[in-house]
Every structure is written in structure tokens, then in C-alpha cells.
Amino acid sequence: DTGVSQDPRHKITKRGQxxxxxxxxxxxxxxxxxxRQTLGQGPEFLTYFQNEAQLEKSRLLSDRFSAERPKGSFSxxxxxxxxxxxxxxxxxxxxxxxxxxxxxxxxGTRLTVT
Amino acid sequence: DAKxxxxxxxxxAEGRAANLPxxxxxxxxxxxxxxxxQIHSQGPQYIIHGLKNNETNEMASLIITEDRKSSTxxxxxxxxxxxxxxxxxxxxxxxxKLTFGGGTRVLVKP
Numbered sequence: 142d143t144g145v146s147q148d149p150r151h152k153i154t155k156r157g158q159x160x161x162x163x164x165x166x167x168x169x170x171x172x173x174x175x176x177r178q179t180l181g182q183g184p185e186f187l188t189y190f191q192n193e194a195q196l197e198k199s200r201l202l203s204d205r206f207s208a209e210r211p212k213g214s215f216s217x218x219x220x221x222x223x224x225x226x227x228x229x230x231x232x233x234x235x236x237x238x239x240x241x242x243x244x245x246x247x248x249g250t251r252l253t254v255t
Numbered sequence: 256d257a258k259x260x261x262x263x264x265x266x267x268a269e270g271r272a273a274n275l276p277x278x279x280x281x282x283x284x285x286x287x288x289x290x291x292x293q294i295h296s297q298g299p300q301y302i303i304h305g306l307k308n309n310e311t312n313e314m315a316s317l318i319i320t321e322d323r324k325s326s327t328x329x330x331x332x333x334x335x336x337x338x339x340x341x342x343x344x345x346x347x348x349x350x351x352k353l354t355f356g357g358g359t360r361v362l363v364k365p
Contacts, residue, residue, distance in 0.1 A: 145298075172351065174351075174352065176353075183340075183342060183355030183356060183357065183358060184299060184353070184355050185355070186352040186353065186354065189351070189352060199352075232298050232299070234298070236351065241351025242289050242304065242346050242351050242353065243289075243304065244299075244301060244353060245301065246298030246299045246300065247298050248297060248298055249297075249298050
């Protein structure tokens with residue numbers, strides 16, 4: 142399968158702990174996006190990269206959140222000092238630069254903060 | 256993003272065509288209409304997009320009205336696996352972020 146993969150698929154953590162998620166995009170895609178989805182809502186944009194450069198961050202991305210894409214391939218999303226409100230599905234997507242709105246999503250990482 | 260309006264839910268009989276409407280009356284001349292769907296517990300899936308001509312691919316057809324203020328996604332022969340939330344999106348922002356609204360929850364019934 143050459144689609145977008147995310148790891149882990151599920152994460153349960155206690156409030157105050159740090160968590161890190163990984164996303165591996167489709168190999169030929171140079172754009173990578175992170176979205177967050179809470180129950181019953183549509184996905185909300187968090188941030189995106191073109192190659193290794195982080196070009197945009199949503200206001201939803203508080204100081205506790207950081208994302209990296211060090212070599213322009215896989216990306217990590219870290220949440221520090223997790224709060225119960227961080228419980229959500231974290232989705233990663235990738236696209237080719239010339240077809241940016243045609244995004245291919247991974248299965249998501251479901252985070253539960255207890 | 257141009258605002259889109261979709262019915263919150265609709266049912267469809269298995270094997271019949273499902274016609275999903277979307278209003279985007281504030282769309283501008285160079286904005287495309289994109290459709291995605293999200294099956295339960297999966298990430299969204301790109302379906303199709305168009306500017307002003309009708310489009311068809313292996314998943315669906317997209318009909319855009321001449322004034323471009325509305326469109327219809329057609330699933331020609333709905334199956335149970337087409338049960339999902341369908342999102343109509345008119346993105347414009349630089350960076351290609353997608354803004355998902357409420358979508359239409361489609362239930363295909365046997």
C-alpha cells in the first residue's frame with residue numbers, strides 16, 4: 142500500500158504527558174498537512190509543509206503543539222502537556238504541489254487524554 | 256473559502272443513483288468545487304473536482320450549473336459502502352488547506 146500512513150493509530154495518555162505522532166506521506170508528494178477532527182465535526186486545518194518548510198499554522202495550533210518535517214519526507218506532530226481538550230482524531234494528508242486541493246488522507250491517530 | 260451549503264442528511268436505496276446537492280452562491284470565477292467523503296473511522300477521501308464543465312471519474316459524476324452557484328455529486332449506483340459523510344468544498348486560500356463544513360450524511364439502505 143503506497144498511501145499515507147500514520148502511527149500510532151490510537152494513543153491513550155494522561156493529562157500533562159507529551160505525545161508524538163508520525164505521518165508518512167505518499168512518496169512523490171511534496172506537501173503535507175495536519176488536521177484535527179473532534180467527534181461530530183469536520184476536520185480542521187492545523188498546519189502544512191511544502192517539503193521541509195512549514196508554511197502555515199492555524200490559530201488552533203497553540204504553543205503546546207509543534208510539527209516538523211525535517212527531511213521533507215515524514216512528519217511528526219508533538220503535543221506537550223496534553224489537556225483533555227486535545228482528545229481528537231489527528232489526520233495527516235499529502236498532495237502534489239500542483240494539485241494541492243487533491244489531498245490524500247491517512248487513517249488518523251485517535252488521541253484520548255484521560 | 257466560499258461558503259457551501261449542504262443538506263445535513265439523506266437516505267438512498269442501494270443500487271439507485273444518489274444525487275447530493277451543494278450550494279455555493281458566492282463562488283468566484285476561478286474557484287473549483289471539490290468533493291470529499293469520509294467513511295466512519297477513516298480519513299477523508301478525495302472524490303472529484305470541477306470548475307465549470309461536468310466531470311466524471313470512476314467514483315462519481317459532478318454536475319455544475321451554468322451560473323456555477325450550485326453543483327450536484329452523483330453516485331450512479333450507490334452501494335452500502337458509499338454510506339459516509341460527503342463534503343462539498345470550495346477552497347481558495349493559498350496553501351491549499353481544506354475547510355470542511357458539516358457535510359451531508361448519506362445512508363445507503365438495502
